[in-house]
Amino acid sequence: MDERTSWMRWLTDLDRRYIFVLVALAVIIPIVLKKVLPVNISPSVKSSYDFVNQLPEGSAVMIVLDYDPASEAELYPMTLALYRHCFDRKLRVLSYTMWPNGAALIETAFDKMRLEYEGIQSGINYVNYGYQVGGALSIIAAGQDIRTAFPTDYRGNSTGIMPVLEGINSLADIDYVIDLAAGSTIDWWVAYGVQRYHFTLGAGCTAVSATQYYPYLNTGQINGLIGGLKGAAEYEQLAGHPDRGLAGMTAQSSVHAVVIVLVVLANIFYFISRRKR
Amino acid sequence: MQLLRKHLPIAVAFIMGVLLFFQFYIPTRASSTFLENVTQWDRIIAGFALLLGIYSLLNHHFHKLRRRVPGWGFSVIVYAGFFAMMLAGFIWGIRNDPPISFTPLISGLVAGADDAVQYEQFVTSGLEAVPPEEVSPTVQSLYEVIEGLVPNDAVLFVVDYGQTDEADLYPITLVLLRQCFRKELRVLGVSLVEEGEPFLEQALSTVAPEFDAQYGADYVNLGFKEGNEQVIVSAGRSLTDAFPTDFEGTPTSGMTVLEDLESLRDLNYLIEVAGGTEIDPWINWWITNDGSAMYRISIGLTTLADLDPAYRPSYGEPYQVQESKPFMWMYDNLFVPMQATMFSILAFYIASAAYRAFRARTKEATVLLITAILVMLGRVPLGTLLIRYWSDGHWVPVMGLSGDQEFLSWFTEWILNVPSMAAQRGIMIGIGLGMISTALRIIFGIERTYMGGGD
Numbered sequence A: 001m002d003e004r005t006s007w008m009r010w011l012t013d014l015d016r017r018y019i020f021v022l023v024a025l026a027v028i029i030p031i032v033l034k035k036v037l038p039v040n041i042s043p044s045v046k047s048s049y050d051f052v053n054q055l056p057e058g059s060a061v062m063i064v065l066d067y068d069p070a071s072e073a074e075l076y077p078m079t080l081a082l083y084r085h086c087f088d089r090k091l092r093v094l095s096y097t098m099w100p101n102g103a104a105l106i107e108t109a110f111d112k113m114r115l116e117y118e119g120i121q122s123g124i125n126y127v128n129y130g131y132q133v134g135g136a137l138s139i140i141a142a143g144q145d146i147r148t149a150f151p152t153d154y155r156g157n158s159t160g161i162m163p164v165l166e167g168i169n170s171l172a173d174i175d176y177v178i179d180l181a182a183g184s185t186i187d188w189w190v191a192y193g194v195q196r197y198h199f200t201l202g203a204g205c206t207a208v209s210a211t212q213y214y215p216y217l218n219t220g221q222i223n224g225l226i227g228g229l230k231g232a233a234e235y236e237q238l239a240g241h242p243d244r245g246l247a248g249m250t251a252q253s254s255v256h257a258v259v260i261v262l263v264v265l266a267n268i269f270y271f272i273s274r275r276k277r
Numbered sequence B: 001m002q003l004l005r006k007h008l009p010i011a012v013a014f015i016m017g018v019l020l021f022f023q024f025y026i027p028t029r030a031s032s033t034f035l036e037n038v039t040q041w042d043r044i045i046a047g048f049a050l051l052l053g054i055y056s057l058l059n060h061h062f063h064k065l066r067r068r069v070p071g072w073g074f075s076v077i078v079y080a081g082f083f084a085m086m087l088a089g090f091i092w093g094i095r096n097d098p099p100i101s102f103t104p105l106i107s108g109l110v111a112g113a114d115d116a117v118q119y120e121q122f123v124t125s126g127l128e129a130v131p132p133e134e135v136s137p138t139v140q141s142l143y144e145v146i147e148g149l150v151p152n153d154a155v156l157f158v159v160d161y162g163q164t165d166e167a168d169l170y171p172i173t174l175v176l177l178r179q180c181f182r183k184e185l186r187v188l189g190v191s192l193v194e195e196g197e198p199f200l201e202q203a204l205s206t207v208a209p210e211f212d213a214q215y216g217a218d219y220v221n222l223g224f225k226e227g228n229e230q231v232i233v234s235a236g237r238s239l240t241d242a243f244p245t246d247f248e249g250t251p252t253s254g255m256t257v258l259e260d261l262e263s264l265r266d267l268n269y270l271i272e273v274a275g276g277t278e279i280d281p282w283i284n285w286w287i288t289n290d291g292s293a294m295y296r297i298s299i300g301l302t303t304l305a306d307l308d309p310a311y312r313p314s315y316g317e318p319y320q321v322q323e324s325k326p327f328m329w330m331y332d333n334l335f336v337p338m339q340a341t342m343f344s345i346l347a348f349y350i351a352s353a354a355y356r357a358f359r360a361r362t363k364e365a366t367v368l369l370i371t372a373i374l375v376m377l378g379r380v381p382l383g384t385l386l387i388r389y390w391s392d393g394h395w396v397p398v399m400g401l402s403g404d405q406e407f408l409s410w411f412t413e414w415i416l417n418v419p420s421m422a423a424q425r426g427i428m429i430g431i432g433l434g435m436i437s438t439a440l441r442i443i444f445g446i447e448r449t450y451m452g453g454g455d
Helices: A003-012 A016-033 A043-054 A069-088 A100-116 A136-144 A185-197 A207-219 A228-239 A244-276 B002-025 B029-067 B072-092 B113-125 B137-148 B163-182 B196-211 B229-237 B280-288 B291-295 B305-314 B326-357 B363-378 B381-386 B407-417 B419-443
Strands: A060-066 A092-097 A126-131 A176-181 A201-205 A225-227 B100-102 B106-111 B154-160 B186-191 B219-224 B269-274 B299-303 B319-321
Touching: A003 A244, A016 A244, A016 B326, A043 A069, A043 A176, A043 A201, A043 A225, A043 A228, A060 A069, A060 A100, A060 A185, A069 A092, A069 A100, A069 A176, A069 A201, A069 A228, A069 A244, A069 B326, A092 A100, A100 A126, A100 B326, A136 A185, A136 B029, A176 A185, A185 A201, A185 A207, A201 A207, A201 A228, A207 A225, A207 A228, A207 B407, A207 B419, A225 A228, A228 A244, A244 B326, A244 B363, A244 B381, B002 B029, B002 B419, B029 B072, B072 B326, B106 B113, B106 B137, B106 B305, B113 B137, B113 B163, B113 B305, B137 B163, B137 B269, B137 B299, B154 B163, B154 B196, B163 B186, B163 B196, B163 B269, B163 B299, B186 B196, B196 B219, B299 B305, B363 B381, B363 B407, B407 B419
Parallel strands: A060 A092, A060 A176, A092 A126, A176 A201, A201 A225, B106 B299, B154 B186, B154 B269, B186 B219, B269 B299
Antiparallel strands: B100 B319
């Protein structure tokens, strides 16, 4: 085996730890440099933003956080961008989760909003219903009667007389519902929510699952789709609140570039070694 | 026994399946109530699934521990983590108390001539008038707080300086009043030092006519009030008790400008223009007794440059303090980072797997490879900067050229909206048909695996 062939074999079977180091550097360096690149706005994100933007003051928006900390990196920036847009527009916000580990994330996000938007109060400007058991059944229950379905909020306060719910008896009375999902809950919202109770639905999801929901977008069953960290960054840019989404896109750009370079190099080595044989 | 184990579950599945099927097509009140009740029952049953899940987890790891299977140490960690979080939740609760908000004592500070000049530039020409590197954050903060107020908000405008400081503070008094009247705020002028009253009156009578502000409706001069901190304490209880008449002796009760204002708590902001040490007694009282927290109102202070060090420590932005319960501490500091780490590891494995396995061995694999690279580039800002697409059909692979649309962005959207969506739609239709046939099989008792026992 000549020296050139052994080099080629070494490159083809490159120890994965070198790749791990490259990926780590591609993430860390842009974060340390704090360089932010503007993102292109996709029609599906613009559509959700425009819908929220045209809602009159006092309209009710339900933002459902169907994820847990595993997907926090992608979906939490999206949550904050939506909350900020809603509170900027003085809309009422209702939130809950079908994931047991997601309830505390909602409360953390609202705590942050209370600091940013002086004067907003639980029960008046927003309500956190916390975790609701039953998955798709919680959608049907809220569609029938929201107070019976969610009788108390996250802290155990009765929702019956909360001013934030004035004029809202079921999902049909909510102006916009957005499901931010790490699993398959968007399918449930379409099948058990929109088809039965006829409200406008938007969706946000992790980048890896975004392709599943384009058929719903195409048929109008959802009016917008915010996909992955890029979707969050686009929404932040539109709403004028740059935060973790936009900051993370530079790191994501460099990791994508590293993976592409690796794949191209691997194929070059593959063709060279195949020609030799 | 056969009845309970076999016939009854099949009968229940059949009856409930048929009833809920027809319920969807019968929009009567009775049908709706039936669905509501069934849903509530279903959610109660679903709650027990969580308990079954916990039992299953503990049972699985108990057997691993008992048999000392390889990796049994991880089962010990599962038990330790489970009971630590459960006990912390039961003993101290699972929810943090709501955070306590603190209002800073001074939310804006203009100290000295340089700050005053900068403030005047802000008011006359906006924030852009001053280069960002020269902007004083405390001056900007005062400007932004007042700009953030909405028409009809009420400000207490306190003028506390005498003839000695007139040259330094009278011009900024006029600037602040102009900003308040331009924003259509209600201005309640007052002076806690006797020498301040003439300057307050002169400033109000100069600025108010410029904005057609009406006395008694848009502003009022409450004049000099003796008593320093006692005036504040009294105004904290009732504004009309603290200021029963204006500077000319006219009763304040019934004045439109004081409508719906009972005490200091109802005011939106307190602007203090102060010189020398005249302000010390009451502002020291305010600082010592945390007047901002007591009355939920912070101060915008304008003073002399040499007093800057005395009051700058009290400047700050609103903040919150929240005490973390042990359960939430573990959730925030252990559970969240560990779950996020597990998901993040995917990026490393995907990169490694792509390097090893993503090869253009066949024509199909080559198409997939090229598409994947283009979509990966199109989903990030770096890629969209690389190739731009012009509406006449040409695409230009040069960074930075202006064009109608970024080619990669357009191509990514097309891939997702056309070929990928067509495939997804096929999968969804297949899943839908599968769900219908499975549901029918369960309703008619053909599918019985849900009963267990391999029947």
